[in-house]
Amino acid sequence: MSFYDIYLKYKKFKYEEFFKGLTRNDILRVLNRNKMDDLDFLTLLSPLAGEFLEDMAIKANKLSLQHFGKAILLFTPMYIANHCVNKCTYCGFNIDNDIRRKKLSMDEIEKEAKYISKKGLKHILILTGESKRDTPVSYIVDAIKVLKKYFNSISIEIYPLTEDEYRQVINTGVDGLTIYQEVYDERIYDKVHLAGPKKNYRFRLDAPERACKGNIRSVNIGALLGLNKWRKEAFMSGLHANYLQNKYPDTEISISPPRIRPHVGIFDDVYDVNDRSLVQYILALRLYMPYLGITISTREDKYLRDNLIPLGITKMSAGVTTEVGGHTQSNKSDSQFEISDKRSVKEIREIIISKGYQPVFKNWMDIGVK
């Protein structure tokens, strides 16, 4: 059994017919349920449920307080390399893009780590492009060894690994994995990934599960919103998270709902996902899986981010740059995408407090057990 079996189950699902068949009573009935099934979740993602956002928000706020309290975990990404062999139409690191490429040395990683950790951040997410030649697993392992000296929690957002490779990085000190399927629709996936190892849909789809088998503590997944109709991708992301949580109950599962941002070489064929839709997606996730982590990045602007806090967000990035060496270097690389919320860690800390929430900088530490 893989999540692929669930994907296939809904591959030919008639979404439009299902949405057309819903009544206001159906939405209210689902809103009153404690435990929701797959189609209850889809009901909350329907256009009709979009008219019940306030009702959904009230319940989402209560469930979030119950499960997470008034606390928001802060982390920051660190881009350590942007060499990439893939041709993904939506990404600035696409091999065809003529951008400045860079890979940090261990000394440079240490310099970035020192700088970031001085800002009080204890959770770091390291990112690379996909190039096993330029940034092999051994390079990632070396980077983790350096970062362990400065951070309590290390997550990776790199190319998909085998189960043994996940074990290797976990044993070195990684406790979190972020990997986005980008788009669950297999046909679109094939279309937007023109060439490179990323064309292998199944290998990427099963990556979070391989990490769970390797005993990772937390997994963050999601679809890149804009590559397909958002409701379908939101539905598949939620089902994927639910599949993982049911099968690996002791792993903390999270979802990010990233929307495509402008970047070098952007394509025009992007589906619109407006703020209302993003909010509906976040609320539906919270109601479907009250214990799910939900991460919001600096892709979103500060107004939206600040207002999403009480609706179920549990993790936020802060003090972000998407350039390799972007925190300390003058000759940094080009960025993966443009960020919207450029506030400092200090500013974000203060805004969270002003919203009546507690910014959490540390929520885990290496306890020496793998």
Place this chain on the structure above:
Amino acid sequence: MDKLSIGGCNLDSRLLIGTGKFPNKDIIPKVVNECGTQVVTMALRRVDLDSKNDNLLDYIPKNCTLLPNTSGARNALEAVRIAKLARAMGCGNWVKIEVISDNKYLLPDNQETIKATEILAKEGFIVLPYMSPDLMAAKRLVEAGAKAVMPLGAPIGTNRGIRTKELIQILIDEIDIPIIVDAGIGKPSDASEAMEMGAEAVLVNTAIATSNDPINMAKAFSMAVKAGRLAYTSKLGRKTRFAKASSPLTGFLNEGEE
């Protein structure tokens, strides 16, 4: 009011509080002062000794006993590691064992909890294990060296009250070390109820931390805990389903006695 004795330590307050869900840390010392709690639990994973502004320990008044918990532990081994780290970080030798391998309901794993309790009690920790109310598991925790047993009233954070009442009552009746009801207590009357049942103490976090006025809510809980304890020690009147008639059915037996 009579004192609560845990591991040789006598406490005036029977309300323990958690620190995980408050809107800001500044409010924690005010809550502690208002409710008079003497034992404060905190997740070790949230403790950051290096932080100037955000070290949780700086917000817990020094006269409180720290009760670090092993939140995040998925098995006994991880709980033991976290407890030892807590002691090494200067949090004392009390520990609340939390072993949770179910991320959905956050229900404790009694079997792994018993294992961790045994190891840590042998190493001199004052162990207070959080558990699902089960008599056999509680007995094993006592054998393993626990100094109190902390059954849940309802899943963490749910504020649903003492839903496991019958099972907790059995623990109160049968277990000789203090029973502290932890998790699920949603309002002061739930705390009173637990105390009236004979629980030695209660632990509250969500209901105080996520209320609109945590300081006054802490005060309300403190009063409720005291009321419940006083009612328990004063022996509650007997409850009956039937009214007792003034002309009793067996009254004829007394006729002609005088």
